[in-house]
Amino acid sequence: MNAQQKNLVTLLIATVVAGGLGLYAYFGVMKPEEKEAERKEVEGKLFAVDAPGKGDTDAGTAPALRFTWVSVELPHSKTEMELQEGVWRVTSPVSALADKEQMDTLISELAAAKFKATLEENPTDADLERYGLKPPRATVTARAYVPDAQGGGKDDPARQRSVTFYLGVENPFDGTAYLRREGDPRVYLAGGALRFALQKSTSEWRDRQVFPLEESSLLRIEVKARKNAFTLERATTEKPWQLTQPVTLRAAPQRVARMVSELRFRRIITFPKPDEEEKARKGLEKPLVDATFVPKIGVPLRLRLAEAELLGAKQTFALTEWGSEVVLGVVDLGTLNDLDVPALDFKDKKVLALQAKDVRKFTIHPAAGGETITLMRAPDTQRWEVEAPMRGLAKEFKLASLLSSLEKLEAAAITEANPKNWARYGISDTSRGVSLMDDTGQLIARLWIGNPVKGNPQRVWARGSSEDVFELDKSALDALPMSLTDLLDGAPAAKSSP
Structure with a gap:
């Protein structure tokens, strides 16, 4: 057999196989799909919502049902849930709060559930077994009432509605669910979301929150x-x-x-x-x-x-x-x-106990060899002025930023409370920092900045309004406008180091 003949035989075999697959696809898939396409379409709702009397609908729109009780029975569990004082509770086999999210989903699905199609008018036992309805995969009973114009009617028998229905297996054609209603022999198709919302054991219906308070x-x-x-x-x-x-x-x-x-x-x-x-x-x-x-x-x-x-x-x-x-x-x-x-x-890690609006004067204590900077709010103009080391107007927005940052300054950690020796942290009366005073000159708060934290040079030790050794992020302190160049309006720019 030459190469051309071999190719011809291979082509014939492929054609036969493709034909077989086509027949399988038609009779195994397409035919069932055609049968599904021939289903009788229906628009019936699982729950009838017709009002019991005239005047109970708004412009022809049926009032929304209010559900009060639901029972979900699965092959290995049965759970009853009841709306009590506006809160859903599991009442059997245990007494517990119900999961709000799960119940909201269930009630939403029950209220919106519709029959998408009628599959069988008078199903046989074999049909019911095929649809998973004998025995059913779930038996559900729900009670609700049609509210009147004032929202009442819960205890009015004419407004009460109760439905029991049975769920079968999932329909592999489109993910819908087979459903049968009590007192109605027909087999319907319902949305798959309803089946998903119901397939839960008692523990899954229960609220799982450990601590409910705020x-x-x-x-x-x-x-x-x-x-x-x-x-x-x-x-x-x-x-x-x-x-x-x-x-x-x-x-x-x-x-x-x-x-x-x-x-x-x-x-x-x-x-x-x-x-x-x-x-x-x-x-x-x-x-x-x-x-x-x-x-x-x-x-x-x-x-x-x-x-x-x-x-x-x-x-x-x-x-x-x-x-x-x-x-x-x-x-x-x-x-x-x-x-x-x-x-x-x-413990509150706020470093300084102050309100920026109360500050009328403050002094910036420099590191060794630096110049002390003193600023005061003028009593007549209420503008901030630099008093030392030279006189002049201060940059208002810089002052506002500095005071706001000091008011909000928080420690990254507390190293020690009530230390006996502040000097070990590089903190003394001559430490660099800031003193803030009110309009009488009374000290409101004082910030002392000490040595870098051992083992963490990105932090420095500090002392504030409490008797605690704080750890402050060095980057936060470096960002504060605390130099004469930063604060004095029109001050000469600082010369760079050679």
Whole structure:
């Protein structure tokens, strides 16, 4: 057989194979698609929303249903959820808050659900088995009511609606779901999003938030942990936080807000089974963290964290008790670190206790060999003037920038509180820095700048309004306009070093 004959045979074989594939594609794929295309299109909604009487619709638009109860039964679980005082709750097989996001999605899908097509008018048992409807993959019952013009009607039997329907398997043709409604023999097609929204176990319907309160609502936080213990308080939610235990001092509001925000971000990973719950509660008798949060309105919330070994692995458990709400779940190990922090972490790192508007005079103390710069706000014109080392008008925008920066200046860290020897940090009465005074000449605040931090030359030690050794970023200080050239309007430019 020559090369030309071989090519011809190869071509014939390829043609036969292509023809076979074409027949398979037609009878195996196209034919079912044609059958799907011949489905009877319908526009019926899963829930009938017709109003019970005249005057209950707005310009012919049917009022939106308000759902009050949903039951979702899967092969291995059944969950009942009820709207109570505006909040969805899981009522069976446990009593717990429902996940708001999951419930919003479910209610949205139920309200919008439509029959896309009718597949079978009178299906046989074999048809139902093929569609996954005998037995069904999910049985759902939902109750709702049609509100009147004032939004009422929940208890009016004429306004109540209840539907039970069954979901089958996913339709591989377009991702839709096979559906059958109670009292209706027909098999319908519904959107796949509805099936996706319903396929959840009881634990997936439950709210997984560990800590539901916001920092803005709290008045007191008390924490006892493995390594640390502290108490934060404030008189009202508008007042600043104070650290009251183990020492009394002003707390940094951003640090308190960050701690609470980190807690609110935490989610329960899993809920323990009954046999696991007993071990977890035993560990919680001696918690690693025991915290109490007192809100302005409502009852205190208690949060305990502990570790217990389950299935050969150590797990971290959180128990949240808030009034009648009790939630126990497995959480990330990092949740312990959110609360087990040193009390001094909450110390306000603001370096100078001052308000820029109160400053009427200030002196810039130079490094060794430099000239002291003194500035004062003129009482008649309220303009800033340079008094020394030469007289002249100051650059107003530079002064405003400097005072604003000093008012907001924060330390990168606190090295030591109440040191016995400031000199070891290079801080003394002759240290370079700034003195700020009011209109009577009374000292408002003083900044002393010391030596570079050992092991971190990008920072310097400093002293401000509190008895703490601060670490300041050197770059932040270098950016402050504190030279005569920066501040004196019309001052000669500084000569560059040779």
